Amino acid sequence: MKILIIGAGGMLGSAVVRYLSKEELIVADRPEWDITKEEELRTKVLNILPDLVINCAAFTNVEAAESQRELVFQINARGPLYLATITRQLDIPLLHISTDYVFDGQALNGYNEDDVTSPLNVYGQSKEQAEKNITATCQKYYIIRSSWLFGPSLKIKGKMGKKNFVDKMLESAQDQKVIKVVNDQYSKPTYTNDLAVAIRENFVKKSPAYGFYHLANEGSASWLNYAEEIFKQKKMIVKLLPVPCSSFFTQAKRPKNSSLNNNKLPKLRPWPAALADYLKKINH
Numbered sequence: 044m045k046i047l048i049i050g051a052g053g054m055l056g057s058a059v060v061r062y063l064s065k066e067e068l069i070v071a072d073r074p075e076w077d078i079t080k081e082e083e084l085r086t087k088v089l090n091i092l093p094d095l096v097i098n099c100a101a102f103t104n105v106e107a108a109e110s111q112r113e114l115v116f117q118i119n120a121r122g123p124l125y126l127a128t129i130t131r132q133l134d135i136p137l138l139h140i141s142t143d144y145v146f147d148g149q150a151l152n153g154y155n156e157d158d159v160t161s162p163l164n165v166y167g168q169s170k171e172q173a174e175k176n177i178t179a180t181c182q183k184y185y186i187i188r189s190s191w192l193f194g195p196s197l198k199i200k201g202k203m204g205k206k207n208f209v210d211k212m213l214e215s216a217q218d219q220k221v222i223k224v225v226n227d228q229y230s231k232p233t234y235t236n237d238l239a240v241a242i243r244e245n246f247v248k249k250s251p252a253y254g255f256y257h258l259a260n261e262g263s264a265s266w267l268n269y270a271e272e273i274f275k276q277k278k279m280i281v282k283l284l285p286v287p288c289s290s291f292f293t294q295a296k297r298p299k300n301s302s303l304n305n306n307k308l309p310k311l312r313p314w315p316a317a318l319a320d321y322l323k324k325i326n327h
Contacts, residue, residue: 044247045069047093049076049126050100054196054205055140058239059097063247069093072100078122088129095247096130097138098123101170103205105144108166109294119169120176127180136183136253138246143190143230143259145171148298153263155304156188156255164295174255183253185246190259190303191269193321194235208232208266209321212273216281226267226285229300231259234317245308257303260314272315276322 044066050056051070060070069091078084078100088096102108102118123139130137144167145160162168177184193207206214215222241258245251264272267285274281288297305311 044095045091045093046247047071047088047091047096049078049096049098053099053101053103054194054207055192055235055238056099057196058194058235059099059242062236062239062243066247076100078125079117081125081128084122084125085129085132088126088133092133093135095136095138096126097140097242098126099140101140103166105164105166105295105297106293108169109164112165112169115165115169116172119166120172123173124176124180127177127184130183131181134183136185137177137181138185138187138242139173139177141174141186141188142167142170143188143301143303144298145174145188146298146301148228148301150300153300153302153304154257155306156257163298166295167298185251185253186255187242188255188257188303189233189238190230190301191232192235192238193232193318195321195324208269209273209318210325212270213277216274216279221282221284222270223284223286223290224267224270225288225291226265227287227299228297229263229265229302230298231261231263231302232269232314232318233259233311234314234321236320237311237317241308241311251307256307257305258308258311259303259305260311260317261305262313262315263300263302264314272318273322276315276319 047069049071052072102115108115146154147161160171162171193209
C-alpha cells in the first residue's frame, strides 16, 4: 500500500513512519509540505497518487494557540479541509489525528466516539472544526482522537523536537526540590508507539467502517498521578506538590476530564505499562 504521511517529522508522525515501514511510504513534512497551501498540496498529492493519506500535522501548542488563532485554524482546520477535498477527488481514505480537547471535560465517565463536542480553547476549537470540515467534505475518513501523547522526539535540523510530559518531569527533577503538579485534570496518557501500532493493525491491515475512533492507552490519570508513576518507575524520590489547575495562570482553559472511551477497537494496554517501555528506551 502506498501511504502518504503528512507531519512525518513530529512525535506521532515519526512513530507512524517507524511502524509502517513495510509499506510504500511517502514521508511529508514542513517546509517542503505546507498543508495550508491548497493548490500546491493538491499538485503534490496528485503526483503521488497514494492509496491512503495519514495526517499527523498540527499546531499543538495549546497555550500559544490562544494568541495565534488565525494561524492555528489555517493549519488545524483548513489544512485538513484541503486534504479531505483532495482525497475525495482521488476516492481514497483520509486518516486524520484529532484530540480529546474537542470535549469540555464535564463528563464524569469520559467520552464516547459519538458524544457531542464542545471545546474550551482555540486549539480544541480548531481541531473540532477540522472534524466538521472532513465529515462534511468526504465520506472515506477515519478520525482518530487520542490524548496526552508521549514518545521519542526526533532531532530535526539540529533542534530537538517537542518535549513530552515525561521528559519535562525528569528534567524538572534535576534542579527543583519541589515540583508543582496539577491534580484536578484527568485524561489518558498515550504512548505514540502504541498508537502507531494500533493505526497499522486496525486501519492499514484492515478496512473498518469509516467514522470516529478513540485510541488511547487505558486508565485515566491526573497529571499528578502521571508524575507519581514516572518517579515510582524511575525509583526517584521527588517531592510533588499537588495543586489545582487554577493555581497556574494560563490563557487556555483545559478540560477537567477528557478521558476517551474506546468502544470500537481492541483496547490499548494500560498507560503505566506503556510508560515503562518508554522509560526503558530513553535510558539506553
